[in-house]
Amino acid sequence: MNISELAKELGFSVSTVSRVLSGNAEKYRISRKTVEKVQEAAEAFQVTPDPIGAGLRRGKMGIVGLLVPDITNPFFSQLARAIELKLRSSGVAVQLCNSAEDSSTEISLLGKMLTRRLDGMIIAPVGTESEALRSMIQDSSMPIVLVDRPLPGTKAPSVSLENRNAGRLAAQQLLAAGHTLIGCLRGAPGSESDRERFEGTRDALRAAGIDPESLVVAGSGYSREESLSASALILRRPDRPTGIVTLSGQGILGALETARELKLTIPDQLSIVAFDEQPWSPLIEPPITTIAQPVDQMANRVVELLNRNMQKSSKDENSDRETNESYFFDALLMERSSVGSPS
Amino acid sequence: MNISELAKELGFSVSTVSRVLSGNAEKYRISRKTVEKVQEAAEAFQVTPDPIGAGLRRGKMGIVGLLVPDITNPFFSQLARAIELKLRSSGVAVQLCNSAEDSSTEISLLGKMLTRRLDGMIIAPVGTESEALRSMIQDSSMPIVLVDRPLPGTKAPSVSLENRNAGRLAAQQLLAAGHTLIGCLRGAPGSESDRERFEGTRDALRAAGIDPESLVVAGSGYSREESLSASALILRRPDRPTGIVTLSGQGILGALETARELKLTIPDQLSIVAFDEQPWSPLIEPPITTIAQPVDQMANRVVELLNRNMQKSSKDENSDRETNESYFFDALLMERSSVGSPS
DNA sequence: TTCGCTGGCGCAAACGTTTGTCCTCTCCTA
């Protein structure tokens, strides 16, 4: 039963019922009695306004899209959970998409979502510097917030980690323990955040008086295979680094697997600092020192930004878009036992 | 620009444009020339049919809801990824919700989603046997598929693990290694699947000629705290079990953390068999023997069932609902090194 | 020439809301 049938049933007009059921009763001076009658009947007949009809009239459906590289990555799943929770409290639903860490998939997905009349979008862009992605964001009138990986030169605000400092912090752990030959397992070297983290580690080396060029670097992607082969590249060298920093959340898996193959003990023969806290980081032998991201705070900021932009775009259409509003959060060092002095 | 403006622009009627753009051109015998003209113009002006308008007319928006206890749990995030991928190929979007392993949250969320006019729902029910949940499913006319945890006595088809066999399989690993005093870390004892797994482990003990009552049991939830205290309950006993089975995906974390606190070496002082494969299961020291679920196959089956039900419910309204169509998948044993003989 | 058929397309209803505007009472005041 829809609200017009309910109206007929009650002898009221559709508008009256609509105003009551959408909570605008007193704004339109509906009498107390009427409100009660309508609410009772709505309860009894299980009537709620049809969201599609309302959506058509309002021009939006109360749904925001969330486009992440891989929901299986704990960082993104935590992010998704926090975002969904916060948006839900404003009655907004979340539509999920995985770009599978693939840039062209991401583009086509974003294209589809842009035509889907969502209220807004939250995007964790895949790492390569895609001009297509940038221009889609620029051309679209939809409120968009970027997360995890900023995309310089777009109007979309972004929320991410203070990546360069974080990279510095990671390397410093190894340097402080006395390591001088250090490996660096990168994620996707095309992504802004990966590059920043990488520069951070180089900063740290420089500050310690070590030639940043001595850093043993490898890595070109997030998949198991890629991080595995990159780890091998680093750890199978004759002059094997005594410490390694993994710049992406998945990297630690490749590093651990390779260390296991080579029967390297941690931290005696190999020290590890890993980006992204995982539920199991503190629990394995030895507990892994990690660089954690304040996921919940970041999620909250994302939602705030999105809400603000959604209001703006619905009120005055041509408000001055403050371009490049970016927020950076400090990384958290979780110091544990995977870092020791070099043998 | 919408299709009616485009129609005006071209001198065609709205219906013609609509038929072309929704791919029903030849069904309505639109001429080749017209089709081309319309498609070109649509391309040029970036016009796609507004999904809300279409949704209103069709009565649905091409969205299915996915309600999981916790998207952070690797099992559910893998499931979500696979389901989203498969549904996307039919042009259907996925709306995500977390019930936070809380039964009342689940009920209220489900209620909201039922009014949202989704095409269907996929639910991984929270473990307690909620009569409310059951009746909401019964009363609703929306196509619903249950996953991971069957809910006996509802019309909704379900997809889950052959849990009893899986429990048996897990316990057999320990028994075969010679363990006789075995611990069992349960998840939520109210859930069907937890109960089945539990019965399975008891089966195995019985078959080995061991009194199932000798099983040391604890556990009442999925949170870190709960699995931690339950692990303590099991492992701090004077007659500490030499082997333990963790029945929920999260359980292994509690068991590992407790083992670490007690400085128990694995597998020498404690053998472990854990439910649910995790990315890190093979990588830590020692690699953990797990009972894995064929997630992708399960996801595919879920989508098939949902599609079938969505067709049914849109065609003949009162087709005979085959109640209780349940599918069970065999667990996969990942045999590794966390099981040894008791000291 | 007329009839019928069919290819090609337009008309208009329907989907279910929301909301600006207008109408109708009632009551109060001068």
Next chain:
DNA sequence: TAGGAGAGGACAAACGTTTGCGCCAGCGAA
């Protein structure tokens, strides 16, 4: 008693599609 004001609702337009039906022109057949 007439005039005005304000409270309480009704009317109808608009949101953008989809789709059953009907209309018209042209062509072949009788």
